[in-house]
Amino acid sequence: MRQQPVLEVRGIRKEFPGVVALDGVDFRLFPGEVHALMGENGAGKSTLIKVLTGVHPSDGGEVVLAGERVRIAGPLQAQQAGISTVYQEVNLCPNLSVAENIFIGREPRRFGLIDWPAMRRRAAELVRELELDVDVSAPLNSYSIAVQQLVAIVRAVDVSAKVLILDEPTSSLDRDEVRQLFAVMRRLRDQGVAILFVSHFLDQVYEICDRMTVLRNGRLEGEYLTSELGQVELVSRMIGAELAGLDQLGGGKRRERTAPTGPAFLQADRLARRGAVEPYDLDIRPGEVIGLAGLLGSGRTEAARLLFGADQSDGGTLRIEGTVTALRSPRDAIARGIAFCSENRKTEGLVGELTVRENIVLALQAARGWTRPLSRTAQDAYALKWIRALDIRPGNPEALVRNLSGGNQQKVLLARWLITDPKLLILDEPTRGIDIGAKAEIQKLVANLAEEGMAVLFISAELEEVLRLSHRVGVLRDHRMVAQLDNDGGLTPERVMATIASGAHA
Amino acid sequence: MNAHALLTRLRGQVPLLVTAVLLVSMFSVGSVQYDGFFSGQVVLNLLIDNAFLLVVAVGMTFVVLTGGIDLSVGAVVALSTMVSAWLVEQHGWPPLLVIPLVLLMGTAGGWLMGWIIHVFEIQPFIVTLAGMFLARGLCYTISVESISITDPQYTAMAQTRIPLGDLFVSPSALIALLVVAAGFVVLHYTRLGRNVYALGGSEQSALLMGLPVQRTKTTVYAISGFCSALGGVLLTFYMLSGYGLHAVGLELDAIAAVVIGGTLLTGGSGYLLGTLLGVLVLGLIQTVISFQGTLSSWWTRIVIGALLFVFIVLQRLITARRR
Numbered sequence: 051m052r053q054q055p056v057l058e059v060r061g062i063r064k065e066f067p068g069v070v071a072l073d074g075v076d077f078r079l080f081p082g083e084v085h086a087l088m089g090e091n092g093a094g095k096s097t098l099i100k101v102l103t104g105v106h107p108s109d110g111g112e113v114v115l116a117g118e119r120v121r122i123a124g125p126l127q128a129q130q131a132g133i134s135t136v137y138q139e140v141n142l143c144p145n146l147s148v149a150e151n152i153f154i155g156r157e158p159r160r161f162g163l164i165d166w167p168a169m170r171r172r173a174a175e176l177v178r179e180l181e182l183d184v185d186v187s188a189p190l191n192s193y194s195i196a197v198q199q200l201v202a203i204v205r206a207v208d209v210s211a212k213v214l215i216l217d218e219p220t221s222s223l224d225r226d227e228v229r230q231l232f233a234v235m236r237r238l239r240d241q242g243v244a245i246l247f248v249s250h251f252l253d254q255v256y257e258i259c260d261r262m263t264v265l266r267n268g269r270l271e272g273e274y275l276t277s278e279l280g281q282v283e284l285v286s287r288m289i290g291a292e293l294a295g296l297d298q299l300g301g302g303k304r305r306e307r308t309a310p311t312g313p314a315f316l317q318a319d320r321l322a323r324r325g326a327v328e329p330y331d332l333d334i335r336p337g338e339v340i341g342l343a344g345l346l347g348s349g350r351t352e353a354a355r356l357l358f359g360a361d362q363s364d365g366g367t368l369r370i371e372g373t374v375t376a377l378r379s380p381r382d383a384i385a386r387g388i389a390f391c392s393e394n395r396k397t398e399g400l401v402g403e404l405t406v407r408e409n410i411v412l413a414l415q416a417a418r419g420w421t422r423p424l425s426r427t428a429q430d431a432y433a434l435k436w437i438r439a440l441d442i443r444p445g446n447p448e449a450l451v452r453n454l455s456g457g458n459q460q461k462v463l464l465a466r467w468l469i470t471d472p473k474l475l476i477l478d479e480p481t482r483g484i485d486i487g488a489k490a491e492i493q494k495l496v497a498n499l500a501e502e503g504m505a506v507l508f509i510s511a512e513l514e515e516v517l518r519l520s521h522r523v524g525v526l527r528d529h530r531m532v533a534q535l536d537n538d539g540g541l542t543p544e545r546v547m548a549t550i551a552s553g554a555h556a
Numbered sequence: 557m558n559a560h561a562l563l564t565r566l567r568g569q570v571p572l573l574v575t576a577v578l579l580v581s582m583f584s585v586g587s588v589q590y591d592g593f594f595s596g597q598v599v600l601n602l603l604i605d606n607a608f609l610l611v612v613a614v615g616m617t618f619v620v621l622t623g624g625i626d627l628s629v630g631a632v633v634a635l636s637t638m639v640s641a642w643l644v645e646q647h648g649w650p651p652l653l654v655i656p657l658v659l660l661m662g663t664a665g666g667w668l669m670g671w672i673i674h675v676f677e678i679q680p681f682i683v684t685l686a687g688m689f690l691a692r693g694l695c696y697t698i699s700v701e702s703i704s705i706t707d708p709q710y711t712a713m714a715q716t717r718i719p720l721g722d723l724f725v726s727p728s729a730l731i732a733l734l735v736v737a738a739g740f741v742v743l744h745y746t747r748l749g750r751n752v753y754a755l756g757g758s759e760q761s762a763l764l765m766g767l768p769v770q771r772t773k774t775t776v777y778a779i780s781g782f783c784s785a786l787g788g789v790l791l792t793f794y795m796l797s798g799y800g801l802h803a804v805g806l807e808l809d810a811i812a813a814v815v816i817g818g819t820l821l822t823g824g825s826g827y828l829l830g831t832l833l834g835v836l837v838l839g840l841i842q843t844v845i846s847f848q849g850t851l852s853s854w855w856t857r858i859v860i861g862a863l864l865f866v867f868i869v870l871q872r873l874i875t876a877r878r879r
Binding site for chain 1 (some may be wrong): 681684741746747750751753754756757758760761762763764765766767768824825
C-alpha cells in the first residue's frame with residue numbers, strides 16, 4: 051500500500067522553437083524515496099526539471115503537488131510550493147558566507163533588522179544535523195565545489211522539505227565526496243523528503259535510487275523499480291532499441307590496435323608552468339591516442355592547455371613536427387593544426403545564441419580569415435555533412451545551440467574542430483555530462499579519427515573510457531605526470547588507479 | 557575556522573586596508589610637510605567640502621555592489637540644483653516643499669532607469685548614459701545661465717556652523733554622515749542589503765534562490781537617484797546656485813571613490829566604510845595640492861588617475877587569485 055505521491059505531473063508539454071522538448075510526460079514522486087530521472091541527452095530531463103522549478107513555463111499538462119493542482123510561475127513559487135533544486139553548477143553566491151547562503155531571502159530578523167547571531171547559530175545547527183564540518187561564517191568560495199553543493203542542499207531542504215531535485219550533483223565530485231553526498235541523501239530520505247536524482251553514472255543510480263522514470267525523445271518510456279530493471283535493460287530503454295554493440299559500452303571489450311611508430315607530431319620536453327603543472331615529457335604520433343588520467347584537479351587540463359598555447363609554458367621545450375615551437379596563443383596552435391575541445395563547452399566553446407550551422411563553421415571561418423567568407427551554400431553543406439556524420443539532434447542546422455542538449459552541444463563543438471581537419475585533437479572531458487549513447491558515438495568517432503591518422507590527446511575522468519581508446523595513458527597526480535603506461539592489453543583500471551594512488555609505477 | 561577560510565575572508569578586506577593605510581600615510585606626510593595641516597579641522601573640512609560627493613558615492617556603492625554602474629549621477633545632481641534654484645527663486649516656492657520634491661524626482665528617475673535595465677535587459681552603462689544626457693539637457697531647458705539662490709533658508713544652511721569643541725562642521729557634512737550610517741544599516745542588516753550583495757555575487761543564483769532580483773535592481777537605482785538628488789540639494793547649500801554645468805564629471809569621481817574604497821566593479825564585494833575612506837582620499841589629494849600651493853589643480857586628476865590604476869590592478873589580482 052503506497053501513500054499518495056507528493057508530486058505528480060500529468061501530460062506535461064514543452065516546446066522550444068524548432069524542438070518539442072517534452073511531449074505529454076507523466077511523472078510521480080513519493081515521499082521518502084530517491085527517484086532517478088533517466089534518459090539520453092535531449093530526452094527532456096533538464097527541461098522537465100526546469101518546468102518543475104518554474105524556470106520554463108510549461109505549454110500544457112498539469113502539476114499536482116500534495117493533491118493540489120499548482121501553477122509554478124517561477125523559482126520562488128516553486129520553493130514556496132515545496133520544490134527545491136540543487137543544480138550541477140552550484141547556484142549560490144560565492145561572495146557570501148555559508149550561513150547567508152543558507153538563509154538569504156529568509157534571514158531571521160529582530161526589530162526588522164537581520165539577526166546575525168541567530169542566523170549563524172541556526173545555520174550551524176542545520177549543518178551539524180547533516181554531519182558536515184563547515185564553518186558557517188566563512189565565505190562560501192573558501193570551500194570546495196562538493197561542500198558548496200552540500201550547502202546548497204542544506205538550503206534547499208531548509209527552505210522546503212517536501213521535494214528535493216538534484217540535477218547532476220555528482221558530476222564534479224570525487225569518490226569520497228559522492229559517498230558523503232549519498233549519506234546526506236539517505237538521511238533526508240529517511241526523514242521523508244522526496245528526492246529526484248539525475249545522474250549519468252549508472253552505478254550511482256543503482257546505488258542510491260529506489261525507482262526510476264525513463265524518458266526518451268521527450269516522451270515517457272516507463273517507470274520502474276530499480277531492483278527490477280537491469281543496467282543493460284535500462285540502457286536499451288533509454289536508447290530505445292536493443293542496441294547492437296551494446297557490449298562496447300560494457301567496458302570489457304577493447305579495440306585491437308597497434309601503437310603507431312614513426313616521428314612524433316608533437317614532443318613536449320620538460321614542459322612546465324609554475325603552479326599549474328610540473329615538467330613533463332610527452333610524445334604524440336600521428337594516429338596515436340594518448341589518454342590523460344588523474345583525479346579532478348590533478349593537472350590534466352593544465353598540461354593540455356600548454357600544448358594549445360592557452361597558457362604559456364615557463365620551462366621546457368615543445369617541438370611540433372620536429373621544430374622547436376613556442377605557442378604564444380591558441381591562434382598559433384590552430385595554425386599548426388592543433389584543436390582543443392574544452393571541458394567547459396558552455397563558457398569556453400559554444401556560442402549559444404548562434405545556430406548549429408554558425409557554430410560549426412566558426413573555427414573554419416576564423417582559420418580562413420574574415421576576408422574570405424564561406425558562402426552560404428558551403429556553410430550549409432558543411433553543417434549538413436557534420437550533422438549527419440555525428441548524428442546531431444535535432445538535425446536542423448538553424449536550431450539555436452543553446453536549445454540543444456549537452457551531448458548534442460558537445461557534438462557541435464567537435465564538428466567545429468573536425469571541420470578544420472586538425473593534426474592533433476585535444477579532447478578535454480568530451481563525454482562528461484552526456485548520456486551513454488552519445489558517449490559511445492564519441493568514443494567510436496575518436497577511434498576512427500585516430501585510424502585515419504589524427505593524433506588525439508584524450509582527457510577523461512572515466513578510466514574505462516580512457517583505457518578503451520588510448521594507446522598510452524599518462525597518469526597525473528598533484529600536477530605531476532607520474533607515469534606513462536602502455537595500454538598493451540594488460541593495463542587495467544585497477545592498475546591505473548593504483549598508480550594514481552601511489553604516485554609511482556605500480 | 558581553518559586557515560584557508562581565514563585567508564579568503566581577509567582577502568576581501570585587503571583593498572579596504574590598503575585605502576586606510578593610504579589615507580593615514582597621506583595625512584601623515586601632509587602633516588610633516590606643511591604647517592597647519594595637522595589639525596582636526598582639516599579632516600572636518602574634508603567632510604564639509606565633499607559632503608555632496610560622499611552622498612552620491614553612497615548611492616553609487618549600492619549600484620556597483622550589484623555589478624551595475626550609474627553614469628547619470630552628476631547630471632542628476634546638476635538638475636537637482638537647477639530645479640531647486642528655479643522653483644525657489646523664480647517661482648517663490650518654499651524650500652520645505654521644493655527639497656522633498658527634488659528628492660522624489662531623483663528617486664523616480666533612478667527607479668525608471670533600474671526598471672528599464674531589468675525589464676529590457678539593457679546594459680546599465682547605456683541606460684544611465686541616456687539618463688545622464690537627458691538630465692543634463694533638461695537643465696538647459698530651465699536656463700542656460702546660472703541661477704543664484706538668495707533664499708534665507710538656503711543661505712542659513714550654507715552658513716550654519718555646528719561647533720564641535722574648537723572645531724566645527726556644516727549641516728551638510730552631518731547629513732552626509734547620516735546617509736553613510738543609514739546606508740551601512742541597510743546593506744548589512746536588511747534583506748534588501750543582502751540581496752544587493754547576492755545579486756553582485758551571481759545574478760543567476762540570486763534568481764534561482766528565489767530572491768526578488770527585479771525589485772532589488774530597481775531599488776538600487778532608485779537609491780542612487782535619491783542620493784544624487786540629495787547630493788544636488790547639498791550642493792545648492794554649498795554653492796548657493798543652480799547651474800547646468802554644476803557637477804560635471806562627478807559620476808567619475810563617485811566611481812573613483814567607490815573603487816578606491818575597495819568595492820569590486822564586478823559587484824558582490826565591498827563596504828560602505830571603504831567608500832567613505834575613498835571620498836576622504838580624493839578630498840585629501842585636493843587638500844595636499846592646495847597646501848602645496850604651486851601645483852595646478854589638474855594634478856588632482858593625475859593623482860586620482862594613477863591611484864585608480866593601482867586599485868584596479870589590485871582588484872584584478874585579488875579576484876584572479878580567488879579562482
